[in-house]
Amino acid sequence: MGLTGAGLTGAGLAGAGLAGARRPSAGSRPVLLAVAHGSRSAAGVAANRALLHRVRALRPDLDVRCCFLDLARPALPEALAALDGRAAVLVPLLLGGGYHLRADLPGALAAAGLTRLPLARALGPHPLLAAALADRLAATGRPAGAGPVVLAAAGSSDPAANADTARTAELLADRLGDGSPVVPAYLSAARPTPREAVAALHAAGHRHVAVATHLLAPGFFADRAAATGARWTSAPLGTHEALARLVALRHDEARVASLAAAR
Template sequence: MDTRRPVLLAVAHGTRSAAGVAAAHALLSRVRALRPGLDVRCCFLDLARPVLSEALTALDGRAAVLVPLLLGGGYHLRVDLPQALAAAGLAHLPLARALGPHPLLATALADRLAAAGRPAGAGPVVLAAAGSSDPAANADTARTAALLADRLGDGQPVVAAYLSAARPTPRQAVAALHAAGHRRVAVATHLLAPGFFADRAAATGARWTSAPLGTHDALARLVALRYDEARADVRRARPAPTPVPAA
């Protein structure tokens, strides 16, 4: 293990689903394969262990970059994670951006739709995201919907929908498209792992529903990219050395 590089400490939302927890660990196994020697660790905001406070304590003074396994910004990124770092006396640790929006995320979503059987140009797509009471997080979902439409490139609309805290829900979005005459509607599951929300995304009446993003290679590359970006931001923020006057 290369101890000269900061630990990549990934923090997932957390779930009671054993399959959901396993999916987070499997994704990070893919990241380790991309970055041999990098110390990649996993923790959770709640509902699964280790929780973030335990993982921060386990760093035992090691430098680290906190990479949220969150598909968009919002309250967790703006408030919860900075507060957790401050409470641990580690406010100096770099905090990476959310995974999305990003074209790599759109690539993973498009591939999952194709694997679910949706032919190119088959009809509209509903992007089923977790949803948030934070408008900024929902705006990120809308931007991801636009990126997915660009990635699909078949002229079909992609409608952002939310499984909680915002409207339309995926079921409502699918029903509205059916009412408008679209019989072949697909749902792109904008979630990392199986669990309660993924089960709801699969119960909309759409013809095709993609699997959660899971261990898709583009997602693993995106996790590594966010780590690199946060490290680069730290290096750029360091003050330049003060020149020593000539004697």
């Protein structure tokens, strides 16, 4: 399944056609500071950096930087200090809302004296995220209409974050367009787990169940998502083109909102 019709146009992506343009000097470009969870998995950290490499290729008008909330460097406070007064937008590499977005990130901005620095929304829910999930699922060889899908998300104790996962499940079902139900499931802090969801679907008579991995990168949660007994399990989202475009879009939305508020 390709990206046609995935919603890739719009004012927020006005810079997407700049990939072949001359790159402005580093000091003149605004900063897109992406902040990821961080991981003990070297492959997981590398996947976040690879995604941002793709964003750089898409948007040479931006100085795209990476930092982490935990377990990897540079840490968010270091990256904020390194801005040194540059115009910037903080873009969370988070697939839904929750405590990080509501408390941790605003708290870090306040501690750095940067309360006016724009903070973008979480990446999801969004049709571009659903497009990436559908493509990863198609890459497993699952035929259209083959049966129900379990959306395996990290999970949260925050009901609003889990509601974002449920909305992404609805968007993925719409994107698949084959009548297959998509059941949200959570790898921590909420129920059902992906294994429980797959088992319940099998018990209900569905022989063929797929798992759509609603994660950015390899690591502990991705390993758990792959151990459910489903017939097909998609890879993490990684460097999917739609995801790179979504990172750029969230930057643009926050930047536009900040400029409008300053008028």
